[in-house]
Amino acid sequence: MGSQKKRPVVLTAADREVLGRVTTTGVHPASVIRRARVLLALDTSAGEIDSQDAIAARVGVSGETLRLVAKRFAESGGDVEATIQRKPRDLPPVPSPVTGEVEARLIALACSQPPAGRARWSLRLLEKHVALVEGIPDLDHSTIGRILKNEAASSSEEVLDHPTTSKPAVRGPDGRRAGRLCPTL
Template sequence: MLMIIHRLHLTAEERQTLEGWQKKYKKQSPKLRQLQIVLNSDEVTGRRPAGELAPVLGVSTRTIERVRCQFCQEGMGMFEAKARKTRSDKKIDGRVEAHLTALLCQSPPDEEPRWKLQVLAERLVSLQVVAHISTTMVRRLLKKTNSSLFTAPSNG
C-alpha cells in the first residue's frame, strides 16, 4: 500500500489563529483534536510523527493522516462550520398541509369509506405537491391537524 506523506507548513499567522482557537473548544471536542493534530504536524516548528502523536492525543495514526490530508486539501477552511442539511420533515410547509386538507375534503377513491395513509401520500406525490413523502409524515400531519378522516393502519 502506497503511503502519502502530507507536509504542513503553517504561516505564523495561521499558527497564531489555530492556537487562539484552541481556547474556545471543549476538552473532548473533535475540532480541538484536529487543531492539535495540525499544530503538532507543522514542519516549521518540528513535525511529530503520527506514531508518537497518536497515543498522546488518544487517536489512531490513521486519524492523524486523515486530518493532515484534509488540511492540505482545504487549508484553514476545514475549521469553518459546515452547512447543515435540512431535514425532510422541515420541507413540509403550510402549502402541503393545505393540499392534504383539501384532499381529505374530497371523497376517497375506489368507493372506500375513508382515506388510507398510503393513498394520501401517493396522491400528494402524483399532484406534484412534494417530491416524496412517507406515510409516517402524512400521519404526523393529520395528527397535527386533529383530522379523523382517514383510516389508520391496524396492528392485527
C-alpha cells in the same frame, strides 16, 4: 506513513495562534479541538517533527486521522478554518417526496367527504387512501399528520379526529379517573 512527507503542514504564526485559542479557550466541538491539536502537532515550520506514531499517541488519535487531517489541510490550500471545521453539506441526502402539489392534494383529500361509514378522516385512513391515489407517493400516517398540522393548522382539527375534541374526563386528586360519581347529594 509516507503521506506525511508528501503533504507537509506549514503553519504561520497567526495560524498557530488561532489553533492555540481553539484548543485552550472557548467552547468548541471535540472534533474541531482534535483537528486543531493534530494540525499543531504536524506543524513543520518550527523544524523536525516526531514520528507519526509518537504524534498519534501524544494527541490521542490514529495514524489515519493524522493522514486525513494533513490531506484536508493540503486540499484546502492551507486554510486552517476549512481544515478544522465541519464540511458543509451540499444537498440533503434524500430529497423530500412531499412537494407543494402533494401537500395540496393531501389537504384536498383530507377536506373531502370521508368514505361511507366513517364520520371523519383519521390519519391511518388517510394513509390507506393516499396509497391508492395516483400521483401521491406513499406517505406514513405521521408524515401526513405533520403535513396537515403545518399546512392546514386551522382546519386539521376539523378534518381529523383530534384528541382535544373529546370530552374531558373527570379526574381524582391523584390524576386517575374518578370512577363512578355519586348522584347529586
